[in-house]
Amino acid sequence: MSATTAGAAAFRPLTLADVRRVAESVTDPEMPMLTLADLGVLREVELAGSGAVRVTLTPTYSGCPAMATMRDDLVRVLTEAGVAEVEVRVSLHPAWSSDWITEHGRARLRAHGISAPAPVRPHAGPIPLSLLPTRRELVCPRCGSARTELTSEFGATACKALYRCLACGEPFDHVKEI
Incomplete structure (x- = not known):
C-alpha cells in the first residue's frame, strides 16, 4: 500500500457531531474557564452538504465586545479541524439569558x-426600571x-x-x- 493510499484510507469526513464537539471546545475570551457551550452563547451548529459549517451565537448582550474574538476563535479551531468554510452568525433573538449557563459552567465559575x-425571575410584561442598586x-x-x-x-x-x-x-x- 502506498503512502497516498494509506492517507486516503485514514481520511474520514467530519460529521456534525465532530464539528459540534470542536465548536463546543472554544472558550470564552473573558471567562476562559467556560466554553461557549457552557456559557450558553453557542446556539446552533449546522453542517451544509458542501462541508461548510454555520455556527450561530447569541451574545450575552448586544454590545458584547468579545463577539469578534469568539467568532475568530471558532473559525480558527474549526479550520484547524479540517472545515474548509466557516460562517458565524449572530442571533439576538431570543435574547441570551444567564439561565442558559449550564450547571457545569456554574460549577466552573464557582471553582474559579x-x-x-x-435563576432569572420570569417577567410578564415590561421590566421595571430602577435606579437603585440591584440587590442580589x-x-x-x-x-x-x-x-x-x-x-x-x-x-x-x-x-x-x-x-x-x-x-x-x-x-x-x-x-x-x-
Missing part, C-alpha cells in the same frame, strides 16, 4: 472564585457566606459586578443575572 448568577441574593464563592456587599455594579467586564465577602474579606466577581 466567581459567583454564578441566580448570592454567596461568596470562596467561603460560602451570604454576608456579602456590592462594591461596584461594574466589574472587570460589563456582564459582571464586583462584590466583597464580609465574612472572609475576599473580593469576588458575580456574573449578573440577565
